[in-house]
Amino acid sequence: MIAQKTKLLLLGFLLCSATSMAQEKLYFGQTEIGFLYGRGAEQWDGNHERRIDISFMTFNGVHITKSQVVGFTIGLDQYDDISIIPFALGWRGFLGKESKPKIFGGFDIGGGSAILEKKESNEWSKSWYEGGLMYSPSVGISFPALKGNSSFSFSLAYKRQNITYFQGSLLQSGSPTIASDLLPPGFSSMNENNYIYRSFVARVGLMF
């Protein structure tokens, strides 16, 4: 929650500082859709399963210089059957002349939310997902549209996303509570699966 507030404040600050600069266009947006490609963790037989899932993201930011933008990224990534909403602070930098195709690079860092995943709980156990650290460097090319300020974009990125799956058994009748930092209170056991998804991302979209 605090992190969210800090981000909003930062964005507000950037907006204010940016308006003072004489820019032709302050706001920058980038919305893209594409695929996440990855190779699953090594299985017992030494093989990896291929993972191809959909990825959507939208970046909203403001120019801090003529060729640099900072802002906030939000999206939707699918990892097998887990849906994650990534949210991050982002930077975009551009190379190239106005009204010509441009090369751009970007970097997003933040986290992922597993809010779309259902928490399951019954008399004996509870299970849930938690999102973790996400970062994603990217490069791409933008082609100006025939009319207006928008341009088509094509980008390639690397995305690292941490997700943890918790499965806990609840303490049952007559069970003692053993004082320990290893287990959260009320649980007799906790199974923690920590996934680091490393994906290659290819996306197309619009910049405006």
Next chain:
Amino acid sequence: MKSLYSAFSLLFLLSVLLFSSCVDEVTNTYTYQTMVPIYLEMSDVRARIISTEPAQPLDNPGKIYIYEDYLFINEPTKGIHILNNADPSNPINLSFIPIAGNVDMAVNGKILYADNYVDLLAFDLSNINDIKLVKRVEDVFKHMYRHETGEIITFRDTVITTDSPTWERGDMFLMNSSKSYSANYSAAAQSYGTGGSMARFTLANSHLYAVDETTMRVFDVENPAEPTFVKPIDLGWGIETIFPFEDKLFIGSNIGMHIYDASTPSSPTRMAVYEHVQACDPVVVNSDYAFVTLRDGTSCWNGANQLQVIDIKDLYQPTLVKSYPMLNPHGLGLAGDFLYLTEGNHGLKSFNVSDVMNIDQNQLEFLTSEKSVDLIPGPNSLIVIGPDGVCQFDYSNPSKLKKLSCIQVKNPVKFY
């Protein structure tokens, strides 16, 4: 030019990341409560000097024993707390006797008996401030021996984290905390514990009877300071409690109630077994009826939640008189015509049981805020053991309990 350079370095970085590590990583940790075996040499255990130590806070109280104005409260597997209870509204924690492996005790005259793994100890209580070990009867609870080498096996509760992959962990669902050691001996389970290999003590007719899960061991304590082991008596499985009445022994097991004739104290003989559904079931008895509670719980899956009244006028033919539905009855206590019954998390109930056919209509009080698992009707107070502590009530007016005091425990037991 500088920004171009940085863009290319970014590209380079990307390609490194892309081609080196686009493989997911899964790590797994499993953290669980369990018990780990500890092997002890009895010779080491016997070499330890046992002497009274300063008072310690109650951690996880087990059995409670009333001796004169004192309360002896067992700390399962650790020892015995001694409290001065001359004023039940203000019990004073006096001292602690560290006895490894201790789960039960009994007092005969000025002698305190306590188990110390496989041995039975006798302590002289004539000076309560300086309790002395006067006798050790060796190798009586032999079932704890792992083999005939003098090595015993015991278990300690612990929390373990492993990070081996799931498929290497076929046994993970077996390691659950309901098997935990102190779960079996804590207050919540003590008088009807979920089995185990420890003794439960009772004294009758100059004999000490100690039951474990399968066996009753008889000690002659005619000379209190010199307990002598007489013989073991095989009882069958799942023995939980022992309740002496007149010269009978009522032994609660998880399949029923055994009645033993102890008129020849050194050699009790079985009179009858009253069988019912498998449940956890403490027993109390008066001259005509036995009161048994049945509840479901961790180890008593088949259980019903009931108070059963059993006619024992003919001890060879116990018959069920009536059963009353309860919420989650645990331990119970009888004081004259008044029955006090603990309902676990639901509270504490009192009944007038002079009319056994209408106990449900003669409920006197239901104190829903008093979570309780066991109780002892003592001479000065009703001692109630709950998850949060040991409380005492004035029950001179049986229909209106008055709370006198509560001893808080450090490590409350969670139960249902």
